[in-house]
Amino acid sequence: MKVFIWGMGLIGTSLGLRLRQAGYSVSGAVRSERSRNILQQLGFSDIVTDSESCLRALAECEILALGLNIADCFPVIDQVMAVPTLREKLIIFDMCSSKKQICDYMQRNYPDAAFVGCHPMAGKEKQGPEAAEASLFESSTVFLADFVAEPSARQRAARQAVTQLWATTGARTATVAADEHDRIMAHVSHGLHLAACLIARLSGRLDTEGLTASPAAGSYRDMTRIAESSGTMWSEITASNRNHVSAWLRDLGAEAKRLADNLDAGTADIAALFAEAKAARGRIMRT
């Protein structure tokens, strides 16, 4: 199978490294010469940097994996879909963190495309091909979202090929409706990144200049770690899942206020809160 990865940052390159090990033929596209040099050092010889070369390379491929931020996916999809032979032949999947926006776009514009919305739940605070690892997806979850209610035979075959591709990375796949996917993500990832930022920013109100040692222990480190992620990337992810993230933040805000009220009134049951939290966490973490 020949796979073209359009956008080889952390995720795209990690996928490429793994697929190459599994016998796929991998080529791809990046924007900068710097990235191309890094990819060449990683042994990827067929890397192009302009759209025309991408379309030429795609003529030889069966699968197009989009390793781009969501906003960058749309023009690339339009370019590819404008070429009838590519539109009829290619299996396409994206790897964005939200699914409703891109699935809606495909349904509206290219309902016949052999497209599968994918979200590999793997990442790092670091970015770029230099941070890539072939094992990045090992034991992680990849969500698959259909974009049409009744997939055609060709779309079902595409789903099967993409499922198989992810299986070779060591990931587990799970199918979910696009909107439900985004609601889940608000609760287990997207909202949490913003909460980590709010918590870190609140700690900035402390005057710690005079302290001879840092007041940060494991709880602070863990609860604010993801605030070190890319603000640009998360700005885009948040925008692509705005309604669910906003609703989650409202819920968190209301719960925090309610707990403060209960603490002030002396009616807070902290032991029960921990018990309920543990039960919920157990259900989410179960493999």
Added chain:
Amino acid sequence: MKVFIWGMGLIGTSLGLRLRQAGYSVSGAVRSERSRNILQQLGFSDIVTDSESCLRALAECEILALGLNIADCFPVIDQVMAVPTLREKLIIFDMCSSKKQICDYMQRNYPDAAFVGCHPMAGKEKQGPEAAEASLFESSTVFLADFVAEPSARQRAARQAVTQLWATTGARTATVAADEHDRIMAHVSHGLHLAACLIARLSGRLDTEGLTASPAAGSYRDMTRIAESSGTMWSEITASNRNHVSAWLRDLGAEAKRLADNLDAGTADIAALFAEAKAARGRIMRT
């Protein structure tokens, strides 16, 4: 130096293991025979389980370290202070997570005591002597809080002895006023434990039964890890720092609501939020 550790759970036993390595003579008290057996297996032969034996053992010691939950510290302090020879001789420090409540208690009742409020910022989700490690305090921060405005010569000497004791554990010490300590803790630990619970509990609203793989990735794991801590212990810590924790929760709630409002209005600057969060985190994490 002879140290008596009243309450040898995770923290007390870890301290005992390290002090013994450093040449201190360590004895102590626990409530259960089970704990005493574990401590004997760890090589602590002088462990008692009743108050009278404690007071007898203390007659031979210079330092009393309280490894108890805060509510249990007060009756023990009263018992010890009721013995004039112990009150005049012993250096006493606690290891509770909040400082104002215990410092106020000491100031009100025993202003002449050679007491130093301590808070070693080290811990685990696991509890009990079986989880103890001699290296637990290595590179961690221990906060010291004075309980009187103008310490006597004896109180200054106590502070020096306690500072030196912590230095042997590999911890860094930092002096801070008791109330400011508690405000800092609300921002870097106490509030965060409750926020982790709220976040975990919100995820319980998801219906994930039908998913073939867990939606939890690193961000969820890290942001909810401390929800696995002991609800009983955190119930007590929260109660001992109620005002600051409640104020912090109110701030978090207001910030979450404001961010949701800005997202809905299309005026949220997520990149700026991440930048501010990173700057604040950098100041807190600096060693």
